[in-house]
Amino acid sequence: MLRPFEIHQPESVEAASALVGRYGDDAAFYAGGTELLLVMKEGLVRYRHLVDLKTIPALGALDYDAASGLLRIGGTVTHRALERHPTVRERFPIVAEVERLVANVRVRNVGTIGGNLCFAEPHADPGTLFLTFDAEVELVGTRGARTVPIGAFFTGAYETARQPDEVLTAVRLREGGPQTRWAYMKFGIHERPTLGVAVALTLDAERRGIEDVRIAVGCVGPVPARVPAAEALLRGAPLAEADGPLERAAQVAAEGADAVDDLHGSAEYKVEMVKVFMRRAFRAAAARFQ
């Protein structure tokens, strides 16, 4: 059972931030509650004040700017809203595809993208995918606003660069060009994913050579992370002869993965699976050019 707490309904980000600033360790931001209420029920954390971010209308906005190709996802946008939004499905199909497979429909109806990123549970999907978009995270706190690249946002298991009084107001993704395709592959034996690999593959104008590739591996270690050494092995290679570089890149990604032993499996097993799923995800992205 949950221990007693008070709920606050700020109408602005500034007011929300000030409340957490005032109550300090005794307060937490509250959005969907799909993660927070679980750890509160378990007694792992105790807050006497929850600051509801859903009473701030601006945080629920989802905007796409066709001129810049930027999608701005408000912090309290739910997984299900992302999954079903027509613009997301049309312009960012990989985002809708990945969101459709997050947890179950009840969690997706309630859980928010901001909550998901800020909770930084290692066994999650969106962060890994967003790394391949070079997404930017907007934070607003009592000391002002700042933007953090997603690669610098996750700092440890359940830890991020967000200061306690900072609200994640939005995450921004830039649309891929006509020569970029995404793929995300995951597998798991429990409710949460054991492993997730995201690949963004960009080919040259003739679609023969790999102009750029971004690869991120999530869930196996404390934080989702890009694997630059693996990306470098593939960049510039002809797509038709990518098997050799892909094999080496998968090996490098596996060695670089900071895999840990947990209930999902041994580190040794996960390293092996990183190789398998990185190859599959790369080939899935390449197949989307056909």
Add this chain to the structure above:
Amino acid sequence: MEAQGASARPVVEISLTVNGRPHTLAVEPRETLLDLLRMRLGLTGAKLSCDVQVCGACTVLVDGLPVSACTYLAYEARGRQVLTIEGLADGEGLHPLQQAFIDHAAFQCGYCTPGMILAAKALLDEIPRPTTDEIKHYLRGNICRCTGYKKILEAVLAAAETMASRHG
């Protein structure tokens, strides 16, 4: 929504509609929708089981969307429409999903059934004629340990057909 005195437990007043009936209640922010339904309104169809949003036994619909009432604050239902299994039948007439679950023997112990039927209702409201894969995808968060799921799939497909024929 402030605390009523420094030592008293915080209370908020909420108005919500449950199965078509309006209620105004004082709730503690920590109170879950499941506790409110079961303990205060006597609606025991939704069940507590895993308590971590995995099993679906506590599924109810809030404004038509399935949620896990075990991990959903009653506070969140303020101003909203809640539907539980008790509100699904039309008087003595069972909802087509309820009838289909009986006709296809889609339950045994029955513990998961209220949640399973409500999740299926939300699916059919969204996709009136779902494919088997769409049903599997939508219901993957509702766990049944008795039926093996085949009969549940058959029941949902049959209910979809009944409902489609009724609506022309």
